[in-house]
Amino acid sequence: MTKLFTPITFRGLTLKNRVIVAPMCQYSARHGFANDWHLVHLGRFALGGFSLVIAEATGVSPEGRISYGCLGLWEDAQIPPLKRITEFLHKNGAAAGIQLAHAGRKASSPLPWRGSFNETDAEKAEFGFESWTPVAPSAERQTPSSPMPAMLDLAGMALVREQWVAATKRAEAAGFDMIELHAAHGYLLNQFLSPIANMREDAYGGCLENRMRFPLEVARAVRAAWPVEKPAFVRISVTDWIEGGVTVAESVTYARELKEIGYDVVHCTSSGFAGAQIPVGPLYQVPLSEAVRNGAGVPTAAVGLITKPTDAEQILQRGQADLIALARQALDDPNWPLHAMRELVQGDSYGNWPPQAGYAVRNKDRALGIFQP
Numbered sequence: 001m002t003k004l005f006t007p008i009t010f011r012g013l014t015l016k017n018r019v020i021v022a023p024m025c026q027y028s029a030r031h032g033f034a035n036d037w038h039l040v041h042l043g044r045f046a047l048g049g050f051s052l053v054i055a056e057a058t059g060v061s062p063e064g065r066i067s068y069g070c071l072g073l074w075e076d077a078q079i080p081p082l083k084r085i086t087e088f089l090h091k092n093g094a095a096a097g098i099q100l101a102h103a104g105r106k107a108s109s110p111l112p113w114r115g116s117f118n119e120t121d122a123e124k125a126e127f128g129f130e131s132w133t134p135v136a137p138s139a140e141r142q143t144p145s146s147p148m149p150a151m152l153d154l155a156g157m158a159l160v161r162e163q164w165v166a167a168t169k170r171a172e173a174a175g176f177d178m179i180e181l182h183a184a185h186g187y188l189l190n191q192f193l194s195p196i197a198n199m200r201e202d203a204y205g206g207c208l209e210n211r212m213r214f215p216l217e218v219a220r221a222v223r224a225a226w227p228v229e230k231p232a233f234v235r236i237s238v239t240d241w242i243e244g245g246v247t248v249a250e251s252v253t254y255a256r257e258l259k260e261i262g263y264d265v266v267h268c269t270s271s272g273f274a275g276a277q278i279p280v281g282p283l284y285q286v287p288l289s290e291a292v293r294n295g296a297g298v299p300t301a302a303v304g305l306i307t308k309p310t311d312a313e314q315i316l317q318r319g320q321a322d323l324i325a326l327a328r329q330a331l332d333d334p335n336w337p338l339h340a341m342r343e344l345v346q347g348d349s350y351g352n353w354p355p356q357a358g359y360a361v362r363n364k365d366r367a368l369g370i371f372q373p
């Protein structure tokens with residue numbers, strides 16, 4: 001019996017296994033609206049056997065988007081195309097999640113495969129190009145070439161909090177089973193937490209308690225607006241990997257507070273600020289998940305260069321995480337859970353494929369001698 005394929009329950013939501021899709025920006029929306037790309041991109045992971053598919057960082061306001069191509073939930077008209085996606089995921093055996101986000105000073109970024117705002121006029125019209133001045137805890141740039149953000153005042157922060165609450169209610173209307181609060185990767189909530197970006201001298205800057213204040217206010221308001229029977233995850237950068245930045249010990253304290261507020265899972269990632277020294281390699285963030293899980297006594301999701309089914313199983317067996325999240329490996333193999341099941345589970349696992357495909361893949365594998373009944 002594998003742990004990877006044992007169901008797990010958070011509040012009223014039971015996931016059929018422990019492999020989930022991490023949120024991945026697609027930069028393919030126009031004015032925040034989901035379209036067929038998002039349906040197919042997310043839908044294929046349901047067909048591939050993931051128990052939970054988390055839609056990308058979705059802006060709670062237009063200026064909170066990472067780029068003009070990011071999804072948004074700042075108006076009701078954005079609900080129906082997302083509802084179409086949640087219905088597809090549900091029909092095909094996966095739970096539907098969405099990451100709600102505000103990019104702060106990292107908003108209005110160019111699309112990563114373009115690297116700069118080099119769109120022609122024709123492309124700008126076709127893609128719905130927009131750019132704007134970002135907001136942030138302090139008037140500090142992400143990098144010397146990044147735009148100078150406008151510093152949020154208390155009224156601006158209250159507005160952002162309300163935008164988060166309104167987007168949370170829209171996520172519920174769109175049929176999502178869980179939300180993930182994006183507090184990682186150097187985006188707005190992470191900017192408040194980290195001394196790298198937060199230079200404030202009011203009650204929201206300085207000591208850890210002050211730096212946590214705004215993220216926790218948002219976290220509390222979002223949790224209160226989300227149905228009590230539905231789980232809420234929060235994604236944090238457990239370390240900035242920068243001298244003078246957020247430490248693992250601080251993140252354990254932060255995670256404890258988030259658990260206290262009612263967050264069911266802490267999704268443990270890292271970094272987001274320029275100058276980070278990241279020891280990238282297989283499973284490199286798993287120890288961060290383990291530290292938060294043990295230190296804060298909260299369920300965690302591990303993410304980051306997890307590619308092998310045997311590694312995923314071991315992470316769970318060793319108690320380093322409760323869920324395994326895949327991003328690039330899921331893009332590389334959208335059927336990863338089905339393939340992992342074939343590798344780890346004895347016997348006929350083809351019944352877990354969509355019926356349209358399972359019998360045919362079984363026949364193919366039997367003909368090749370891969371499956372011997």
Ligand SMILES: Cc1cc2nc3c(=O)[nH]c(=O)nc-3n(C[C@H](O)[C@H](O)[C@H](O)COP(=O)(O)O)c2cc1C
Pocket residue numbers: 022023024025026056057099182184185235269303304305306325326327328329
């Ligand atoms: C194309 C792409 C888009 C991403 N978009 C998001 C996002 O919207 N929100 C987020 O928290 N992380 C995002 N990430 C980070 C992933 O969720 C994940 O943490 C990271 O890629 C490490 O996992 P991996 O090694 O399995 O790819 C993105 C990663 C990729 C490759």
